[in-house]
Amino acid sequence: MEFLNPSGFWFVLLTVPVLLFYLLRPRRREKTLPAVLFWDGIAGEQQTRMFWQRFRYPLSLLLSLLFLLFLTGAFSDPVLPLQKRNAAAVVIVDNSASMNVKDGSGRSRLDEAKSKLRQFFDSQYRRSPTAVITASGEPLIAAGFTDSPALLKEAVQKIPATDNPSSLGAAVETAELLLAQNDSGDSPIFVFTDGCSEDISRLITSKRLVFFPVGKPANNTALTRFHPRRSLSSAAGYEVLAEVSNFGTLPVECRLRIVFEETLVELVPLTLPPGTAETVCVSGETSAGGVLWATLEFPDTSPPDALEADNTAYAVLPPRPPLKILFYGEDNFLLQKVLESQQNALFSTISTLPETVPPDSVLVLHRIMPPVLPEGNILIVSPQTDCRFFRTGLPLATPPAVSFADFMKKESPLLRYVHLDDIPLPGARKLSFPETGDAGLPEILLATAEEDPLYLLWHRRNGKMLVFNTEIGTGTLEFRTAFPIMLSNAMNFFRNPGGDWEPVYKTGEAVVLPVDSVHREIRLCSPDGTEQILPVENGTVLPGGFSRCGIWEAFAVRPAPGTSGFIRQFACGLMNPAESQLAAVPAEFYTRSEPLEYALTGLPLHFWLTLAALCLTAADWHLFHRRWLD
Template sequence: MTLTSPAALFWFLLAIPIVVFYLLKIRLRRVPVSTTMFWNQIYEEKKPRSIWQQLRHLLSLLLQLLFLALLALALTDPLFFWETNQKRRLVILLDHSASMQANDVSSSNRLDAAKDDIHDMIRTLRSRDDMALIAVGATAEVVTGLTGHHRTLHRAVDNIAPTDQPTDFNEALELARSLIEGHPNGDIVLMTDGGFAKFEELAAQEQVFTQLYGKTDTSNIGITQFQIRRNLMDPVGYEVLVEVVNQSDKAAETRLEMELENDIVDVIPLKLEPNQTWSKVLEYTSSTGGILTATLDQEDALASDNEAYAILSQLRPQEVILVSEGNRYLEQVFNAIPLVELELVNKQPKFVPENSILVFHRQTPDTIPSGNVLVIEPISSTNLWTIGEKESSPLIASQNKESKLMAHVRLDNVLLSEARQIELKTEIEELASSVGEIPIFFSHEDDYQKVIVLNASLEEGDLPLRTAFPILMSNALNWFSGTESEFLESVATGSVKQINVSRLEPHQAEPTSTTTPIEASTVASSERVTSKVTKIRLTSPEKTEEELIAQNNQLWLGPLNQVGLWKLAAIPSSTEIMDDSNSESADTTASKPDTTIEIACNLSNSRESDLRVAELSDSLRKLQQAGFSFSPFWFYLILFATIFTCVEWYLYQRRWID
């Protein structure tokens, strides 16, 4: 046996005063009495005793000395030779995913029950034992490294917060094995509810013990999919993809309620069979946009999958200036697109409002201005291309199906009356071309302008009569306005997403207060210097804040660990603005950027929504088989000392000892 604290043996010296006080002769007090009737009886109980007579009742003394011996020996923290030779190294993998928040256990939830067990395991650690703690969600996080300090371990366990992430134990197990590698008595303990893929396979590995939390019959209904997007055919309309799963062996009824900015959109009653998945695409209309919330009117063991969020993009009016001598097809198609404010002119305007779309039909300037420009049926050369000869009845041979400008569009069966040979002077994205490799539909984009060209006549042929034509124009307007990039899908917890934060970047004003001169637009664009936003403030649904760094307006975000709305905001910093004699009113005319970017985050994980815990097979090593429940030897010494104290008190009360 080895003593961890041999200096505690000095406590045995307390036996000397105990024996001295026990043998000390007690001087009787002199007290006058009124009668001697009971004197003999009292004298027998309290008569003076000599030193040798004090030893006639040794049981009391022995019990007191035994109590001292047990207490002093416990303070030395003794270790048996097998404890010294078998130093333990434990790595605890604690699952703090969404399903561990289920309240189907005696504690407040599964995670708290697991924490209580870890606290008990920490108390059983011997002086030379080490323990490491790893919190497991979508990623593995080392909460504390190998240590035997109980207070540090207890504090680390208490600091583990619940998350709404899924569970991935693969990385955590690799990390745990690196911590016990080469140690003869290293063990890994999985503390989880088993709600992840390949659980049985991972739990069956060598040196792995498992403790499961939860019940095998816990029922739950959850929203496992919730996405929203604008209808490409009807910009005012939007489509909602929603999926609800009944993770239960019993039929259930509930209601799905959807609200857009606190206004009720729909209430759908649901009757779900056991283990049924209900999925549907719903269509609604709204020109305002905002936060769409889906809620299940159901109280169950897990609350994080009873709500889901999605962001419906705001629709902004688009000002379209049509430069044409008149074309009823173009006028009708632009008037039919919602939120388009059409202005008809017969020649190129001298000024155009910022962010407007300039459409040239059969009229093209020598220099294509900066900004958003749509050219239909070009008949003259510009700085971007040179016009050649006409070609009659061109046939579409290829089209770029991957481009968003060609979404829901097929031109291979469209009859075109004529197109022109075009020699390009810049790089383009070819969207559709003819058999003779004539570019029929193409786009060009640089730092200063967006240009789309439709090289086809609208007077003859059936393109204006096809449904592809309004869709083509709608796609073009969406591309100009950036609507296609405003679609922010609802992300799943635990995922990583790249966010473009350029919308948070304040832009310098143009030389005029309300309009931009086309003649000077190229120069103005080249001289424009915008401030670079590098510091971004991330606010969680629980209002906690974190500072992030964005590079080139791109921010990698995640893994997100909570269901709800996350917000990104620019942190004010010094900006670099170029000295321009024509920009004296820049402070008052600068375009106001978006103050925040909102990101909807949902659980969207059917494994986490399934709270039914599988029973451990007999082949798996359970936590009870690991022997972690044995307390150190000093604990039992203290326990015996307490028992002997109670025995001594009982014997004294029964007058069996003095």
């Protein structure tokens, strides 16, 4: 505390005459009465033994001394630390997902923080230039340095609610940077937050930060993971992994409802003790694609769930068009039947080779092979002639026996679920590869013990090429059993090399969205209806991060006539345990009381001291009159 007028302390000298007034006693008037016996027992003057007992009316004396003390304090014009005019100050407002928790009256924590902020701006007696920073996702400066409460209140009022995770640590660093640029490195930083942040344990030890706690610990159950992927066993299938966590202090019973495009996929009842999580895996099939979403449903008997944003999660399953299989060559019953039976595939036999295989197609060549292979994905089964990638030699003398341990790339997706150990593959020819040219060397997936290649892969510029160097239909039962699996792996391989899809984006994360390069700009629409126009550069869009949970949609800015211009959807979810752990805020965060200056409602301290002195005067006046009554 500082005193702007230290000479005001001279007023304390008035204590001496006050003490004298209470020490000196007026001479009593003498009066002769017929008898004093009726005055006995009615309080008279007590005998004084100690010096201090000689003071009259101790309570009045105390009030008078306090009056002088307050008046001296008021004249010396004290200023509390936060009322001191600083070069600058920064206010950090947490508008993360946890700030959307509502209390019993329906008011969110963010609304409560805004209310406190307005009161805080009013409480600033000597106003310092103040900036406002939001602390969710990337810290943003909501208001630059200004000492106008109206501007600051307006900026605070415009702070939006988000589903972003809290970024208090980054916001504090930004605030410190701002203050350092304004030569006010020791100025305080005011933080309005509910404490649901990964950085809170570190930040509450900082003496520079002045916290204004918002909200109280609450029970919450959240979907902390929701991850879909392509099914590895089915061309049209998908699998989804969901994790539900109970962050509260009470056991929770709930149901996890998983829905795909208005169709119920799974309804899983869950019982979660406090602090536990449960994982659920669900699978389904779709080739059209769509939105898959999961939501938690709580019965009435369950403890109230505080945060809604983490009770629902979304995923966008991409459409998967059928793979067109173009068969060319000699007929083979087994081969053709296996190809026809492929899931999500359209089989057809062609008599004329195309110059280029379309991107959503694969060309299957059986025994007959043109000298110049077309561009695109090609599967060659039992080659009999040469091409620029390899030359065929004589059939191998003995049926090659495959050593699974030494000559099989078992980690390859093309050999998934297949064990070819000591199984003869008849009809194989010796293959050799030209050392010159641009064909390159193949990746050998399967070979004989003499290292003669049986299953080969070329990564070409415009496609992939698989060569299966064996006769179909003449092998053993084991081979004829394994062959359909290998062919299914090959078709999946031509569709997409991996099983993962585009992830479910987390709110607040910086994302790079793939968009077709034909668009120069896209219109990105959030789940709550807000829109933003973003440029497309090199087939990507940089929105900075999604701030709301749900399905975001990208549209063309200038759509073709008669179309909506819809491009694609993106799924976004909270899935941040730090935001969902509403009951895990350190207790010392709440025990840090709000500063005294906050309660002074913007009035200077000398005003309150003067008011207190006036109250004491009134009390002394009351005592003075009471003395004559009592």
